[in-house]
Amino acid sequence: MVITAVPSALLAWYDRHARALPWRVPPQDRALGVAPDPYHVWLSEVMLQQTTVAAVKSYYAAFLERWPKVVDLAGAHEEDVMKAWAGLGYYSRARNLKKCAETVARDHGGRFPETEEGLRALPGIGPYTAAAIAAIAFDRPAAVVDGNIERVITRLEAMETPLPDAKPQIRDRMAGLMPQDRPGDFAQAMMDLGATICTPRRPACALCPWMDACAGRSKGIAETLPRKAAKAEKPTRRGMAFVAVREDGAVLLRRRPPRGLLGGMSEPPTSEWTVDAVTDRPLDPPLALEWRKSGAPVRHTFTHFHLEMTVWRADAPAGMPPPDGHWWSPSNQVSGEALPTVMKKAVAAGLGKTI
DSSP, X not given: OOOOOOHHHHHHHHHHHOOOOTTOOOHHHHHTTOOOOHHHHHHHXXXXXXXXXXXXXXXXXXXXXXXXXXXXXXXXXXXXXXXXHTTSOOTHHHHHHHHHHHHHHHHSTTOOOSSHHHHHXXXXXXXXXXXXXXXXXXXXXXXXXXXXXXXXXXXXXXXXXXXXXXXXXXXXXXXXXXXXXXXXXXXXXXXXXXXXXXXXXXXXXXXXXXXXTXXXXXXXXXXXXXXXXXXXXXXXXXXXXXXXXXXXSOEEEEEOOSSSTTTTOEESOBOOOBTTOOOSSXXXXXXXSOOEEOSSOEEEEXXXXXXXXXXXXXXXXXXXXXXXXXXXEOTTTGGGSXXXXXXXXXXXXXXXXXX
16 A cells, blocks of 8 residues: 655644744744744855755854844945855855845845745845745745755655756655645755654654655665765865965955855965965965965865865065055954855964964
8 A cells, every 4th residue: 555645744743843943933933924034034045055054053143133134234245244154155155145135125125026936036046045935935835855855755755866867856746745735834844854854874764754655664775865876086176375474463365256166255365276286385475475384284175176275374574565456464353354164274274273
């Protein structure tokens, strides 16, 4: 006998076990007519892309404290937004966040569109984010599919097609499951099921409201799903970072180009990152100083490559002017600069202390 996954069983589970998240309206409150703030939903969904809930919580709280409404974020200086985002990674998200806020404030009177189509027309909002906002903020029956939901669906249906080829099947199945009643709660219930019960390793199948309906469990293959296509090995690129420190402790920084990897973020001057880079001597440093190597290379992994960056340190005399396009960041302000994680590592290596 085939048992069908019933949305009401998952919603009943969610009503009892929903995670308490700062951007979420609990199901009990939604039942009383409390609507989620679309700005909160949008901000959290953008921050949660490729980032864990634990990492996002403090950033989310800081953004809302500083910019409580989307119009406040629209009026912020881009540099301040980048500084507030520093350390969260995937920095194109921060630039698109600012552009999207400006568009909502300018073209939509400070109100987010309620449809997937309208949301997808905004800067930085793709199919997933549009579906998530439409469902969660506006209770539209949009097929939301994140990594947790992919895992739940592939196990529920015993889908053995590897990702990413399975994505269209998964989305179709999610659309078929999505109820007309409480679609926002259903989307969040699916996310919670994947995050807390249907976990990547050792899923707690005995606690799952869809235990009997799960084809993956009945076949004994749930923990092996979803299948994933083999990934190409990441190359290792190498480069140099030049950490110049003035007598008063100020550090020489510059801003990266607005487009491209880490676009618009601050950094100590760096060389190009290439597979065959020469890093055993300080080639083309930003200032004519005595440069010395600072310990082991800084290592960092990006989406498509590993980076190994040799850090060179030099001491600059008081009053030395910065090169064009650079500035001296006072020692008590360096930690507040828009330094991405890899550049914080480089500065810390050059200073010999954390920042």
